[in-house]
Amino acid sequence: MDLAEEVAMTAVNMWSEATFVAAVGDAVWAPSIHNSQPWRFRRTSDGIDVLVDRRRGLPVCDPDGRAARVSCGAAAYNLRLALAVAGAPAAWTAGTGDALVHLVPGSRRPATPLERSLHRQILRRHTNRSPFADVRVEPGIMVQLAEAAGDEGGWLHLVDGVPALETVALLTRKADAQLRADPAYVAELRQWTLVADDDVQGIGRHACGAAPHDAELMTRRDFGGPAQEVTRDPTPHPVIAVLGFHGEYRVHDVQSGMVLQRVLLRAADLGLASAMYSQPVEVPAVREQLRLALHRAYAPQLVLRFGYAPTTCYTNRRPVEDVID
Template sequence: MNVEHYTEAQLRTAVVTAIRAPSLLNSQPWRFRLHAGGIEVRVDPDRELPATDPAGWGARLACGAAVFNLRLALAAAGVPARVRVRPYPTDPRVVARLTPDQPRPPTPRERDLFAAVPRRHSNRAPFWPDPVPADARWRLVEAARAEGAWLELVIGAGPVNAVAEIARSAHRVLDRDPAYSAEQRAWIRAEQAQDGVPTAAAASSSGEIHDLLPQRNFGGRDRAPGRDFEPEPLVAVLGSVGDTAADQITAGQALQRVLLTATDAGLAASMMSQPIEVPGAREQLRLALGRFGVPQMVLRVGYGQPGWPTPRRDPATVIDPPTDGQRVEAIHGKRVSS
């Protein structure tokens, strides 16, 4: 039986999963609505980060991750979606439109990734020294490739140190910007808040000069002086072919598939956006990797103490009323099969 349109009930159910996507400072910059039988995902203009994300790259990446979660939820319900990225040339805030595809049961991989959604969270604590097995590394690389992106695993002390120096340099640049620092502090939340970064989710209140990778100051507890945060992390860089808005949305979908693949494999992960936020550092990172494409996120991956997801807003507050009628604009953009 063909499904011609999604229902409000299907949207509400799927949004519960969609909002578990990651976002800069847990700002949750997305909105959802039904329109002409499809589901639209839009950037929320009220949740922009003018100092941290002035060009909107982070919001598009986050909304792309939400699109991937939405795809998983619909597939798990037996009503998979066809996806068009940036469907309306005259409305760039709509990052994607999902319309019903041929109904089918979810694949085993879709079931596994869907089950991982509520368990995925950014783990900012130090990881254990246990190495990530080769099979798990291969699965992470394949997860990015499945979404039209790439994942470069940074192997060896020299390359890791080079990436770490770029990240530390970018962190210092950002830390010198008073507006940036103020915006970071403004999104630190008490434990009962529905957005922002809870202080309990922070790694430590500050890094040390000999730490390999930089840590943001989210008000966590101090650690013992002289103790390395993490001496030998697995570092990975997620990238895309280009850097258009559509590329960034696609990279967001790939990022979420990689993170859920890591969660399904029992791995922990966190993201370092500092080398992406500073244009000069981003170009240095691209040159250091020596590959074609544009870096979109730096990840650290490993085994660690289980934590808990950061809070999310009530799904009902991110769903807009459905609209009637058909848009007159031609629908363009990249199609992504579920």
Template sequence: MSTIPVPPPRQVLLDCVRTATEAPSLHNSQPWRFRPRGAMVDVYADPARRLRVLDPSGREQLISVGAAVFTLRLAIRRAGYLSDLNVFPEPAEPDLAARVTLAHAAAPSPAVRALAAAIGRRHTDRSPFAQTPVPTDVLDALRGAARREGAVLAVAHAAGREAILKLARSADRWLRDRPGHREELARWTVGGTRYDGVPRWAAGPRDGNDMVPIRDFAELAAEPRSSAPFEPYPTILVLATTGDRWPDWIRAGQALQRVLLTATGNGLATTPISQPLEVPWARRMVLDPATGLSVQMVLRVGYGGKTGATLRRPMADVLLPGPHAPAMVPAG
């Protein structure tokens, strides 16, 4: 794929970066920064935004960055350009997670436009879903979305679903007793106007059936958390990769975002259930070791109601100035 001889207008890259910031991230931490230059965009992990208690290795941070990388690629494709992706292109800069380089112009297909149209409509829904099965063809589309980004997506059968949810509940309790957990949760629970974190209105109710462990962002609020019965048989998806290193985490994030956008385009609501993957012993139990796969995310999907969009950081906060990024602490 040949590189375009003349860089695109800078505003094109800035618009694509702005779209990339709509990607999902753990606790809406938005742990990324971007440096557009010429016909490329460098995407950095921001170690100051890593959740040290939940994510000491930086795995979930790089999954979040990978989701932003996919969203950036999709925005560039919608803008009428193909692109090349180079993951961790500079060994001396471990926080430089990806370099996306625009290639020759090409009109976006209807499928690209439809997928990109879901970016602004994709929101995490922590509320009960309808007791309506997800059609097989839609689940097949989600599997295909993960496969296109080099990942594997499996639909948990009944026994597997119960086992995963039991692990998630145990992991949630374990995490809540971890030193520093309450302080970290408080940092990312938003009251008033802020451009990151999870606002209390988006926290969702507690599952009255005590089946689905929804992260309790209202734990530190003065008012008690509401309760509502969730669907008794949720559809649970498991996203996995063949490896478990930094590039695999970026790959997982790209696959995750393609799956989420495909789900949104098919009218589905989505909720990450990451607690069992934040506890080493629980993560090892989500998948049979015989598969040779490393689980990277657990998702709950179904038909929900309308939910609002959480805010995103201003462009001035996510753009790195100058020709070189400032020195950062390694991402993990």
């Protein structure tokens, strides 16, 4: 038996069909823009591929597929966690073609306590579109989130101080207004929102949150929800951070997704709610303004909010059999 055959046999022995299917069942709970779920999974002779499903792309708000690559990276991180907790961890490399990530077996070992803790959060983590409570997030918690980003090779920039916060809020509002001025963007958004609550894709009525209002500091995307009774943010100084990676090639988008998911799971593990604002990175000119405002060498991938909020309705996911090649 040559080396290639031995590696392939190791993969088969480590990842049974049941292990693979269970890991994919965890992978699909990654976040994706409009809950479009742009991923597929395929067993190969020597491992597992995570592929981008181009049929589920968003041509208006994600014309080059950047957000889809980020989402596939987040799904790949869940897959890695699930395999590690199963005692069959994986190493990964960049894939080829539509395969963004290729996983190969690593050395068998027990999962670490942190891996187990993060894995428990996969089904608990969700994007929170409800108002956040006016409760202070301790600085030490944000340090831990920044460390989580760094452990995956990325960065998490805490937006510190009122002037910086107002700048990020202004850029978010500016980008959101530009996007909403495009009828094609609005039509695409409506295609994926206000779907039935039992639909396996898109943003259902119970998960869309209330409609945004002009008094909000951080402008949320309008998913068509009902008007709010409270017309101001209860938190005068929300905890806002910007996530990115040290690079701007396509593989770095995938790695940014791994960074994102690790940060989101760590936040959930620490008891935090999280919300995402992708509008500023969907408009190229605004994304560049945000990069300059942060004094970063590379463009940001996502604006995040952390804090405390009640659990809201989760979005659904497609059945595992629908995402496996």
